[in-house]
Structure formats: C-alpha cells, structure tokens
Amino acid sequence: MDLTAPVLTGYGIWAPVAWLAAFVAATIVVYILWKTGESSYKKGTEQGRPYLSGNAEPEKGAVHIRASNLYWGFLQALKGYYDAIVPMHTGVLTDYMVWFVAVTAVLLVIIGVLS
C-alpha cells in the first residue's frame, strides 16, 4: 500500500503530500511572524504577567470562577435550604456514614410502621 497516494473517499480526498506541503507552508509563515516579534521581552518577569493596573497577580485559585458561581441565582433563591444543608456537607466520610445509618434507621422504622 502506497502511504503517500491520495485516497478518494465518498466524501472527498485525502492527499498526505498536499497536506504535508500545506503544513510546512503554515509553519514557515508562523515562524516568520514569530521572528518579527519583540525579542527583548523578558520571560519570568513582570513583562510576562497580565496587566492588572499595577496590582499584584493573585493566585490562580483566587481568580478561578467556580462552578457554584454559575448557580448563584439558584443558590440565592433557595438560600434557606442551602444555609442548613451546606454546613452538614463536611467532606468527612464518617460523618456521611452516620447520616446514612441514621436515615436508613428512620426509613426502616417508617416502613415497619406502615407495613
């Protein structure tokens, strides 16, 4: 099988040599553009940091938009519910196990009473 031969599909043509030529041409153009850039730019200094009106750049985590920010309106509308539920969300596994056992026990009692 000739790997450089064009392949005709039902939808178009795949020509590795033409693609390679286009890639090389694009690389040359990009390299020329890059070479015309300012070479005295100093990496790792203030010149490489974003302009924040002279203020120090905060840690990436501090400027990160969290997923919860997207639900701001939702959280605000159900504030009463979340105020109660969020403190319970400790992230500690044993706390969750206690909740699991407690809720299961309550459910079993309810099911026992109803049946």
Place this chain on the structure above:
Amino acid sequence: MKLTKSFNRSLWVFHLNTGSCNGCEIEIVATITPRYDPERFGMKLVGSPKHADVLLVTGPVTKKMAQKVRRVYEQVPDPKLVMCIGTCGQSGGVFYDSYNLDGPIDQILPVDVYVPGCPPRPEAIIFGVVKALEKLERLEAAQ
C-alpha cells in the same frame, strides 16, 4: 539598550496616574483631540503598558501607588522612556512634602523627559514628546 525599528515610526504611550489631581489628565486628553492630533505622527495612547514605548506619568506618587508604579514600569518592554507630566511629578507640586508621598517620580523611576506646568498645555506635552524622540535619536546614534 537595543532600539527596535518600531521606535522610528511611532511612539505608543501608556498613561499612568500616580495620585494626580486630574488636571494633567485633562490636558493629556486635550492633547490627543483632533485639534492637535498627534496620532498623525503615530503617537497614541494605548491601554496596556505591554504595548507601550513611553510611560507617561502624572501625579506626585502616593505611598499606595509607589509599588504599582514600579510594577507597571517593569511591564513596559525595553527599550522604554519615562515622561513626567506636571509639576507634581517633578517636585510634589502643591502636595510637596506631604506625609503620604513616596515621590516625586524620580525617587521611584528613572525619568527621561520632564514637562513642567500645573498643568502643562498640550503644546508643552507635544514638545516633550519631541524631546523624547530627540533623546531616542541620540541613543540610536550612540549605538
């Protein structure tokens, strides 16, 4: 200092207020109006120090601003010029000897061109830019 060819064609200016009363700013804005139109010579105000050749500083440099001024100066690519507009930046002006100043500006940055006045007229500011260009030409000749 290596001068790039772009200096010959145009000077892009970033304006930094270090605690000015706004008088100098009004004159800078007047300078860039169509009446004087320095853009026809390639001079224009830019929105980021990273795009600038010249740092145009106004005001006496308050304590809160000193560190920010240094940081913005560092963000201007080399080679760069600093122009001080107004009496405040030269001596403190009407804020001279105030307890909350770290300036005048030459205490913080190396200044290339001073434009005196409180505030200076647009003609004086343009004259200052011409002086800045002359300094660049001298630097180029010395290379």
